[in-house]
Amino acid sequence: MAQQVKEVMTAPPHTVSPDTSIREAAVEMRDGDIGGVVVTDGDRLVGVLTDRDIVVRCVADGADVDSTPVREAVSGDLTTVGPTDSLDRALECMRDQAVRRLPVVDGDRVVGIVSLGDLAVERDPSSVLSQISGSTSNT
Template identity: 85%
Template sequence: MAQQVKEIMTAPPHTVSPDTSIREAAVDMRDSDIGDVVVTDGGRLVGLVTDRDIVVRCVADGADIDGTPVGEAVSGDLTTVAPDDSIDRAIQCMRDKAVRRLPVVDGERVVGVVSLGDLAVERDPSSVLSQISGSTSNT
């Protein structure tokens, strides 16, 4: 059984710059079959944008998805974990902050993302979340 975040994280993360349009970020998510992109500026972590962020913060508010930069939809003030952190620490961070994804940072560099689905696949492979997370997309 995996013990450290680096053993289950998704790497490398999909990254976009803060000036990437909402549409471009959404297309990247769709084409890569992922639910988030990491927003970086000059290699520095700015935030994370999820498919839900795009719907709730942009589409529902009538944002121009071609003219609005992803930097305006970003979830900032992120909790991060390190590759060598324990999986238990990642689980506790997700519980404490009520988040489903954590950027994995090595020093100043974002090296991956660990998701609730990654943790489910590792810790409870028979769970519904694990089965959904481990299957191919139905879209």
């Protein structure tokens, strides 16, 4: 059984810049069959943009997804974990911050992303969340 974040994280993560349009970020998520992208400015971690962020902060407010940059919708209050952090630490961070995805950083460099689904698949493969996370998307 995996013990460290690096054993279950997605690496490298899908990334976009803060100037990327919301539509382009959404296409990246669709094409990657993922629920969020890591936003970076060069090597600097800016935040995580999720499909929910797009709906709540853009679509619901009537934003033009072609002209609105990711920086206007990104979740910037970040909690991160390191690749050698324990899975328990990642779960604790997710619970404490009420987030489903954590950027994985090694020093100043983003090396991956770990999701609640990744941890569910590892910890309890027979759970409903694990089965959903491991299945092919229906979209």
